[in-house]
Amino acid sequence: MGGYGDVKLLxxxxxxxxxxxxxxxxxxxxxxGVLPAADGSAMVTHGLNVAVAAVYGPMEAHxxxxxxxxxxxxxxxxxxxxxxxxxxxxPGFNRRSREISKVTAESLESVxxxxxxxxxxxxxxxxxxxxxxxxxxxxxxxxxxxLADAGIPMRDxxxxxxxxxxxxxxxxxxxxxxxxxxxxxxxxxxxxNTGEIAFLQMDGDLSIEEYxxxxxxxxxxxxxxxxxxxxxxKRRYEGGEN
Amino acid sequence: MSKGQVGAELRLVTPGMVVGPSSGKRAxxxxxxxxxEFIATRVGWLNEQNNVVSVxxxxxxxxxxxxxxxxxxxxxxxxxLWFFDVNGxxxxxxxxxxxxxxxxxxxxxxxLGIGDAALARIQEVDETHNMxxxxxxxxxxxxxxxxxxxxxxxxxxxLRGDNNTTLSRIRDVTDCRIIVGDNGRVWIHGDAGDMHxxxxxxQTLNEEGHKKTFESAVQALENERGEH
Numbered sequence: 001m002g003g004y005g006d007v008k009l010l011x012x013x014x015x016x017x018x019x020x021x022x023x024x025x026x027x028x029x030x031x032x033g034v035l036p037a038a039d040g041s042a043m044v045t046h047g048l049n050v051a052v053a054a055v056y057g058p059m060e061a062h063x064x065x066x067x068x069x070x071x072x073x074x075x076x077x078x079x080x081x082x083x084x085x086x087x088x089x090x091p092g093f094n095r096r097s098r099e100i101s102k103v104t105a106e107s108l109e110s111v112x113x114x115x116x117x118x119x120x121x122x123x124x125x126x127x128x129x130x131x132x133x134x135x136x137x138x139x140x141x142x143x144x145x146x147l148a149d150a151g152i153p154m155r156d157x158x159x160x161x162x163x164x165x166x167x168x169x170x171x172x173x174x175x176x177x178x179x180x181x182x183x184x185x186x187x188x189x190x191x192x193n194t195g196e197i198a199f200l201q202m203d204g205d206l207s208i209e210e211y212x213x214x215x216x217x218x219x220x221x222x223x224x225x226x227x228x229x230x231x232x233x234k235r236r237y238e239g240g241e242n
Numbered sequence: 243m244s245k246g247q248v249g250a251e252l253r254l255v256t257p258g259m260v261v262g263p264s265s266g267k268r269a270x271x272x273x274x275x276x277x278x279e280f281i282a283t284r285v286g287w288l289n290e291q292n293n294v295v296s297v298x299x300x301x302x303x304x305x306x307x308x309x310x311x312x313x314x315x316x317x318x319x320x321x322x323l324w325f326f327d328v329n330g331x332x333x334x335x336x337x338x339x340x341x342x343x344x345x346x347x348x349x350x351x352x353x354l355g356i357g358d359a360a361l362a363r364i365q366e367v368d369e370t371h372n373m374x375x376x377x378x379x380x381x382x383x384x385x386x387x388x389x390x391x392x393x394x395x396x397x398x399x400x401l402r403g404d405n406n407t408t409l410s411r412i413r414d415v416t417d418c419r420i421i422v423g424d425n426g427r428v429w430i431h432g433d434a435g436d437m438h439x440x441x442x443x444x445q446t447l448n449e450e451g452h453k454k455t456f457e458s459a460v461q462a463l464e465n466e467r468g469e470h
Contacts, residue, residue, distance in 0.1 A: 058303055058331045069370055118370045120331045148257050151302035153283035156258030193258045230256050233285050237300050
């Protein structure tokens with residue numbers, strides 16, 4: 001949220017710079033089972049974002065101090081590849097990737113039936129290969145599909161979506177320019193079947209009306225993305241009578 | 243495999259999918275009941291049998307249950323016990339008292355060393371996944387010869403078939419001794435050529451497992467070998 005109010009992000013015809021309507025999402029494609037060595041995996045492209053998630057486990061949690069006697073722990077590592085943006089990113093963990101790993105792990109813990117696997121660890125690796133605003137959402141969507149692909153029991157999948165505000169207008173799914181020069185960003189993790197919120201972050205300011213409208217857009221987009229997620233899993237196992 | 247829905251169309255479900263009302267029925271594995279509705283928790287085929295609605299998972303990790311016949315590899319040896327890798331999230335423990343030999347304290351390594359394969363049964367599993375194995379039982383032994391190959395755990399039933407019929411056919415057609423562990427490990431023993439054929443067949447299962455192609459692969463092999 002740079003707050004550069006003089007950057008024009010809406011065209012005179014009311015559309016956005018890339019030609020989308022204000023409640024239009026960037027195109028999303030999802031493929032499950034892209035990594036043969038992982039127990040479960042998925043690749044999500046969301047606009048120009050590319051996120052790959054791999055799931056390993058459940059396995060014995062190491063070091064032992066992280067073990068929980070009554071449930072599994074979910075160990076998420078979100079990382080952006082050095083070549084994922086125009087400016088090279090220094091490899092390794094940084095403050096931002098730590099934060100995103102933490103919120104992703106906590107939101108996944110709310111849907112995975114962690115009590116089924118005491119003392120275990122489920123390792124989720126999210127690698128962002130290309131970034132264009134909204135990578136945490138693409139990452140969490142990829143992680144959900146990868147967990148389902150790995151056969152980890154979950155009460156629902158999480159869909160990551162974001163809305164925001166540009167030029168005092170609430171819009172769905174910010175792209176890079178809108179994220180950088182817009183006024184607010186509201187990424188959320190939604191459980192599509194119940195509409196529950198698994199995580200919610202807000203950058204910038206929204207009035208209550210704007211927030212409600214942004215959430216309305218998010219819920220609508222979550223339903224659309226959820227259908228693509230289910231379709232990805234079905235395509236992976238299509239024709240697959242056991 | 244029996245689906246309990248003879249003639250009905252198989253339905254693939256994904257986590258969170260509302261399957262239907264839960265009244266009068268019980269939730270089986272891969273299913274939870276919430277607000278009088280059944281919700282699937284895994285990707286798999288919907289299955290209803292004897293009033294129990296469950297999901298036959300397509301992909302799942304091995305979760306040991308007591309009584310399972312498993313093929314394990316020795317991962318660690320202590321003076322009075324062995325730790326086995328049983329393809330699960332945790333290692334299983336075989337105390338010397340449950341080994342089939344008379345073992346003196348400190349002589350465990352003479353019977354089973356690291357990397358050795360053994361056929362064992364799971365004696366008990368507690369709620370925190372501590373597992374105890376036993377090798378006291380008919381047929382439980384160290385596997386000195388042959389080869390061990392892995393298959394996904396959810397394909398164990400496919401390999402065995404109803405009442406082990408498919409497995410018997412594979413044994414006959416490949417002329418190999420084959421033991422299928424519940425933990426997704428398969429022991430094969432026979433002539434080198436026969437073992438190669440058996441391994442190729444299992445490879446087909448690994449690649450095509452959730453399709454009916456495995457059945458036709460067994461059939462094709464029977465036809466081919468029957469001619470010779």
